[in-house]
Amino acid sequence: MNNNDVLHFCIDEIKRETNTAATFFLKNVNGKALEYKAGQFLTLLVKQGDKIVRRSYSICTTPGIEQNIAITIKRKINGSISRYLLDHLHKGDIISSLAPAGRFLLTTGFSKQRDIFLLAAGSGITPVFSLLKKILTEEPLSHVTLLYSNSNEESIIYKNSLDKLSHEHAKEFQCIHIISDPGNKIPGAITGHLNNQLLGELIFSGLQFDPGKAVFMLCGPTAYMRMAQLTLLFMGFTISQIRKENFVVPEEHPGLYLPLVNNTHPFTLHYNRQIYKLETQPQQTILDAALQQHIQLPYSCKGGVCGTCTANCRQGKIVMSYNEVLTDDDIKSGLILTCTGYILSPDAEITFNKS
Numbered sequence: 001m002n003n004n005d006v007l008h009f010c011i012d013e014i015k016r017e018t019n020t021a022a023t024f025f026l027k028n029v030n031g032k033a034l035e036y037k038a039g040q041f042l043t044l045l046v047k048q049g050d051k052i053v054r055r056s057y058s059i060c061t062t063p064g065i066e067q068n069i070a071i072t073i074k075r076k077i078n079g080s081i082s083r084y085l086l087d088h089l090h091k092g093d094i095i096s097s098l099a100p101a102g103r104f105l106l107t108t109g110f111s112k113q114r115d116i117f118l119l120a121a122g123s124g125i126t127p128v129f130s131l132l133k134k135i136l137t138e139e140p141l142s143h144v145t146l147l148y149s150n151s152n153e154e155s156i157i158y159k160n161s162l163d164k165l166s167h168e169h170a171k172e173f174q175c176i177h178i179i180s181d182p183g184n185k186i187p188g189a190i191t192g193h194l195n196n197q198l199l200g201e202l203i204f205s206g207l208q209f210d211p212g213k214a215v216f217m218l219c220g221p222t223a224y225m226r227m228a229q230l231t232l233l234f235m236g237f238t239i240s241q242i243r244k245e246n247f248v249v250p251e252e253h254p255g256l257y258l259p260l261v262n263n264t265h266p267f268t269l270h271y272n273r274q275i276y277k278l279e280t281q282p283q284q285t286i287l288d289a290a291l292q293q294h295i296q297l298p299y300s301c302k303g304g305v306c307g308t309c310t311a312n313c314r315q316g317k318i319v320m321s322y323n324e325v326l327t328d329d330d331i332k333s334g335l336i337l338t339c340t341g342y343i344l345s346p347d348a349e350i351t352f353n354k355s
């Protein structure tokens with residue numbers, strides 16, 4: 001990786017959120033404000049022995065509203081990097097990351113009066129919290145419903161801040177806690193799991209404006225998001241009204257489709273104001289072809305889930321074996337994931353934003 005592409009942050013403060021999660025407030029060591037969008041994430045570069053391991057963490061602060069930037073890390077049972085970060089990072093330490101990335105963004109160019117449903121489970125609240133603060137500041141005429149699922153009261157991240165926002169924006173914002181612990185005693189919370197019937201009821205009772213303009217932002221475990229998406233589609237909402245952020249990179253993708261690419265394919269890559277003439281080998285992705293030539297393109301999950309590797313295909317035919325990030329409109333506009341993208345024609349031209 002070109003060192004200019006790596007950001008360095010000093011840990012300014014660490015705030016324990018729950019028994020298993022903490023928020024790390026970060027200061028850019030170059031003193032410049034970080035440019036990012038609500039809903040994006042940082043990909044941390046973590047040294048483990050002689051290897052650098054990558055893990056993405058959503059930014060929970062909101063640009064234009066908070067001066068600080070922060071990420072919240074939740075300990076994954078037996079997780080190698082989340083446990084390491086939570087146990088070893090201290091105030092004053094320097095951490096490195098790639099530039100903010102991700103496409104879990106609110107659509108713009110809409111009527112400023114709409115329903116926005118935020119569905120989060122566990123640590124899935126992190127990007128959703130950033131979006132929530134943006135909506136409450138920038139869309140005072142819209143209505144937001146947050147459906148936030150947790151196992152018990154202790155595991156609710158940002159509980160006090162959410163209570164405060166509910167109080168301050170009682171007309172525009174409703175926060176509904178859904179707690180699976182049968183002993184749940186949170187006033188107003190629903191005890192149980194979010195299922196299709198409950199979701200349908202909560203949406204019908206929460207809708208205030210034209211359903212055709214409603215937006216749904218989902219972040220939680222894969223099965224939770226699948227249930228929510230199917231329910232929404234069954235209710236008549238369209239796929240373009242739904243946006244998902246997936247934290248989990250499956251070892252093996254259930255829907256993995258490996259295209260049969262038997263030939264080498266020359267292609268042109270525009271990256272960092274350089275033009276490279278490269279070729280993919282049979283069954284080789286665009287990202288791997290570039291990395292093999294020591295061109296350090298941005299990537300994180302390498303599994304079609306996070307969107308860090310997104311590029312533009314100006315020309316040529318590309319097929320993606322897996323894509324959890326790009327919408328049909330994104331693909332129509334030429335966006336591709338280089339980590340799961342295979343070239344099928346001899347004349348492909350790939351560009352990155354800063355090219």
Ligand SMILES: Cc1cc2nc3c(=O)[nH]c(=O)nc-3n(C[C@H](O)[C@H](O)[C@H](O)COP(=O)(O)OP(=O)(O)OC[C@H]3O[C@@H](n4cnc5c(N)ncnc54)[C@H](O)[C@@H]3O)c2cc1C
Nearest residue numbers: 054055056057058073074079080081082126247300301306
């Ligand atoms: C877009 C995105 C945003 C995320 N935001 C948050 C957040 O705000 N807070 C939070 O607590 N967690 C977040 N995560 C999850 C986080 O990145 C880690 O997956 C999680 O901390 C577990 O990592 P681990 O090493 O402890 O667990 P492990 O079980 O050791 O590793 C997780 C699994 O994912 C695979 N993997 C490979 N590369 C990556 C990669 N770059 N990122 C993630 N997994 C990878 C690993 O091989 C392993 O199978 C996010 C993930 C994504 C993709």
Ligand code: FES
Nearest residue numbers: 300302305307339
């Ligand atoms: S690196 Fe995560 S989608 Fe490509």
